[in-house]
Amino acid sequence: MDKMQRAVRDIHITDAYHIPKSGKAEVHPLSRLLVTILYIFIVVSFSKYEIAGVLGMAVYLVVMGIWYEISWIECIRKIWMILLPVSLVGIANPFFDRAAFFQIGGITIISGMISLLTLLLKGIFCVLASYCLIVTTGFSKICYALRCFHLPKELITMLLLMERYLVIFLKELERMLQAYKVRAPRQKGIHIKTWGAFVGQLFLRTIDRADIVYDSMLLRGYTGGFVGAAPVFSWKSSILYVVIWVGVLVSFRLYPVFSMIGKLFL
Amino acid sequence: MHMTDALVAPAVAGTMYACSIAALGLSVRRIRLEEDQKKIPVMGVMGAFVFAAQMINFTIPGTGSSGHLCGGMLLSALLGPSAGFLTLCCVLLVQCFLFADGGLLALGCNIWNMAFYGCFVGGMLIWRQMMKRGMSRKKILAASLLGSILTLQLGAFSITLQTLASGITELPFMVFLSVMQPIHLAIGIVEGLITAAVLLFLYEARPELLWGYQEFTRETVGGKLTFRKTIVIIAVAAVILSGGISLLASSDPDGLEWSMEQVFGAAEIKPSGFPLYQAAQKLQEKTALLPDYAWKNSHSIFETSFSGIVGVFVVLILCAGCCYLLRFMRRKRDRGSDGG
Incomplete structure (x- = not known):
């Protein structure tokens, strides 16, 4: 694994x-x-x-x-x-x-x-x-x-967003790596020639996704903070x-x- | 490069927490001043991107091995120092809480060693100063390499200091340093090359995404510091730090002890029979939590260790037995309530 x-x-x-x-x-x-x-x-x-x-x-x-x-x-x-x-x-x-x-x-x-x-x-x-x-x-x-x-709410919002998008990005990266491995068999990692393009492509996808995320957050009434339900205790x-x-x-x-x-x- | 809790003493962890919280407060204040609501969600998603990018193994040519990205310099070149620092703090928090990678107590150290140097030194001192007269491929390559190497060297140096200040290792300072710095030099070069490759790709594809691109290309800013001056400042800082190292490495008595030796012939004066002094000493013995930088009664550990270990196992077995019994009773009760 x-x-x-x-x-x-x-x-x-x-x-x-x-x-x-x-x-x-x-x-x-x-x-x-x-x-x-x-x-x-x-x-x-x-x-x-x-x-x-x-x-x-x-x-x-x-x-x-x-x-x-x-x-x-x-x-x-x-x-x-x-x-x-x-x-x-x-x-x-x-x-x-x-x-x-x-x-x-x-x-x-x-x-x-x-x-x-x-x-x-x-x-x-x-x-x-x-x-x-x-x-x-x-x-x-x-x-x-x-x-x-009393940690800043900006930090908490980022943490919660990160946790939610982590699995999505990891799975996206897995697909990209799978595609790379199919084209470049028997290679231990990403070749030096493709370092920039590989991570750069992932970054561009990330930025585009961040835009979509932000638009959908605005549509759902986002005003700068992440409102989560307080746990029952x-x-x-x-x-x-x-x-x-x-x-x-x-x-x-x-x-x-x-x-x-x-x-x-x- | 993550430090675990076992490698830091509480005093060192507390100090580093204070330093990191100060940098965090400054960054949050700067982000709030920008009043850009879109920035926080973008930073959150960028944090997930850096985390994912850290999972990629990059082949190191000619060695047969592979390395991975840390992301401090990359984040500051994309988001700026404050936003980059906050994002990397989030990455470290997620790694600490979700994956138990880097300790909870050592989090302050990790934020300082990786995020502070990576974003503030790399972003403010290297990237900004080099790019303020306009961006070019050569400058991006140089800034990425220089920034990554310098920030990793500073991080490794801090780890050495923090570990030694915690009294964890018996390795002499210079030996430890001579092991840590060259390893991190190699890692820094690889990190710099990866960062440069990604930033050069973005410079060609969508240069507006690089931090300061529009600001630096619209007008040439006549800043106070040129690149040469920046390098001179870094060199001076390095000399001062080296001076600090030699002081730390010294086994000679400190200034006060030396003076005492010169005057009285001994580094410490024996207590006199003055009653006030004796009363004060007794009070100090009672109130001092850490006499001679150790916990009270810690001198008896040699005698009590064996019996202590036996006691631990007895208590562990008892606790485990009680817990299993309680769990069994809880399950039985839950089954009973489900059936009813």
Whole structure:
């Protein structure tokens, strides 16, 4: 599956996930966004050797994953995407930071290995937290939450338009690439001679489409803002959601909860 | 080039968010001043175009590999710096939220590294200054190449600084820099060539779509800065930045520590028995959230790590068990209500 097909599939998956299954009022998107930001903030705030603390933050992901029935296969796919860039930055750590951290059965584990592992865990957890946010909330509701944050309405309008036209342009591009591949078999990408014409044609089609879009928006009463229906949510659940998660995450950060539990079993 | 959350410390992320929000506010203000209602929908659709264009693989001649477009310079040459910046911010937001590409916390860094340099430095300093005496094929090629290379170099330099300031990697600054800059030089050349190819095609097909075409071709603007002056300004900025690098790379004590060493023979003075000093120190110990730039009690991590890991697994199993149980009960209840 190539990049474009994957992107289209991701958008469809996101659309399919966030529809509430029971039809009941749900948690306000702003609550979800705030909890996700706090979670990421706490995860990255651990020092490079605090592997136990970082590992403990998996609790949030496990609960969210099971409660909202998020596909583990999709999660692994997301993890795969960030492993390479994070590893590239942290790969030098075992070579430069060679102090002994602890020993297991005669094997010395050096600090650099622990810091690399902590870095990888941080990367994985942060990506999964963002993924949980999008699949449980949906893009349009995140835009609503961003509007609650007083982000400019121009930006929100552009985001919503972008999301709507993304699939159309990706499919259009796929058709163009298919046609190019048929005419130029066994080529890895677009040949240098056709770089300009290929993207230029796509751009001209985009501009023409933008004109049509604008005309149709005017006909439907567009006055400069994007009016979307406010999501139905319950204040009680939203406040409870924030209070519980903030309490849990902050206590995990401030107190060695897991060490205390672990000592009970050792 | 996207940074993930794991590569930035909260302080660095916050600083970069503040810088990016300032640039965003400026851009929104400029767009509002233009009072062109059509611009926002066009920018939205253009964002989708850039996203789609980033998916195309371009063959790099003689290497057997392929590269792709980032779009900062292209957008500023088509829409102008402010509109281009806003559009690229939207692309980065969509990539972050919809595809989990680039972190939520690192979004401020990504906007700065890619959109700010690409649109403001590339658009204002390179494109505008080079085109103000009229457009030509040679100028478009030169501006695209120079803009793409310069903006990517600045972006790579910022990534290096942000990662090091976050204390993520053990790599020495100069080693990290010597890895990042050449890679991004190659990427910049490819990006510049792709951008030039697209802009040259548009220059031939529909030149009025290029930013400033009508303004720059109608009358030759007698601006304050010539192309040569612009290059001199960039060179001076580069020299200043290089000076900054050498300061950052220095392992010698800073000015205050050096002075203390000269006067007292040590970089730090031992605390005296003065009661007010001791009271102040105690108060500071209690109130300081990050003593010595680390979290409180973090010195005990070596001892507690193993028990902590065991605890994590116990809690994870408990949580997973509880969630599965609750989910099972919820499904049972839903089935019951559907049947009733």
